[in-house]
Amino acid sequence: MDLHKLEACIKEHGSSKIPFCMITVTNNTGGGQPVSMANIRGVKQILEKHGIPLVIDCCRFAENAYFVRERETGYADKSLLEVAREMFSYADGATMSCKKDGLANIGGFLICNDDQWAEQFKNLLIMREGFPTYGGLAGRDLEAISVGLMEALDYDYQVYRHATIEYLASRLIKRGIPIVQPSGGHAVFLDAAKFLPHIDSLKYPGIGIVNALYLEGGVRGVELGSVMFGKVDDNGNEAPSPLELVRLAFPRRVYTQSHVDYLIEVIDKVWNERKQIPGYRIIQQQKYLRHFTCHFERVS
Ligand SMILES: Cc1ncc(COP(=O)(O)O)c(C=O)c1O
Known part of the structure; x- marks a missing residue:
């Protein structure tokens, strides 16, 4: 997180209008890049001065711990568990x-260090999900999560996972296919603006690639560009996102090398036929979170 912008934001809006600050490890929308311990510590110091709680979206906490251990001075001889513990020591919640670094099929949780918050969360949970000890999940899934959280911190598991992502990234780079570099911890992000320079941002190049990959090889990716982050004002005018990306996220413990080789073939074919990929326009959308449900049609 940009510490100067954080300070400026608090100054502009005032801490009373900011109930909490959230930091996502790793940075999912910025290419899956790691968040350094120094940055988390810096964010916490600023927030503490203003009495604003820090909440971590920690779905990739173990991948982030691995990056910190590999890249940040002072962590090379720590276990991933020790790194993760330090990371969480700065968080209030x-x-x-758990589908990510919980290595589970389903589920998630909200945790906090404040007993009053916990009481309030508990009451909401009973209303919406179920009793706090199950929260909508079967006991079998809760057990899988408790095992998965520890297995995600296994150093060798992380080495294997990161090697898989790097394998795909290096093959795409060799072919001149534009991706965000260095590659992140959970995905390779195609740079859709460079991939399809003939398509304007507001004709959603990321959607063009996502559709082409699916039609060519049944590969499912997600657009992280103007559909997700474009800003539409009350008059319907739209400002594009500064980045047009397509995320190709790797599910945990699913792919073998031959799956990745197949993926490379599919991406390569789409890359070679990229000039035929059309732009799109939105024909139906909701006011909030439109990217989950909107409908498109092709434009030339
Ligand atoms: C950073 C981050 N947080 C939260 C979620 C939401 O997860 P779920 O599908 O379990 O609601 C995702 C899903 O991709 C994510 O990437």
Whole structure:
């Protein structure tokens, strides 16, 4: 997180209008890049001065711990568990989607260090999900999560996972296919603006690639560009996102090398036929979170 912008934001809006600050490890929308311990510590110091709680979206906490251990001075001889513990020591709360570094099929949780918050969360949970000990999950899934959280911190598992991502990234770079570099911890991000320079941002080049990959090889990716981050004002005018990306995220413990080789073939074919990929326009959208449900049609 940009510490100067954080200070400026608090100055502009005032801490009373900011109930909490959330930091996502790793940075999912910025290419899966790691968040350094120094940055988390810096964010916490600023927030503490203003009495603003820090909440971590920690769904990739173990991948982030691995990056910190590999890249940040002072962590090379620490275990991933020790790194993760330090990371969480700066947080007042955390949200977790266990389909990522919980290595589970389903589930998630919200945790906090404040008993009053916990009481309030508990009451909301009973209303919406179920009793706090199960929260909508079967006991079997809760057990899988408790094992998965520790297995995600296994150093060798992380070495293997990162090697898989780097394998794909290096093959794409060799072919001149534009991706965000260095590659992140959970995905390779195609640079859709460079991939399809003939398509204007507001004709959604990321959607063009996502559709082409699916039609060519049944590969499912997600657009992280103007559909997700474009800003539409009350008059319907739209400002594009500064980045047009397509995320190709790797599910945990699913792919073998031959799956990745297949993926490379599919991306390569789409790359070679990229000039035929059309732009799109939105024909139906919701006011909030439109990227989850909107409908498109092709434009030339
Ligand atoms: C950073 C981050 N947080 C939260 C979520 C949401 O997870 P879920 O699908 O379990 O709601 C995702 C999903 O991709 C994510 O990448």
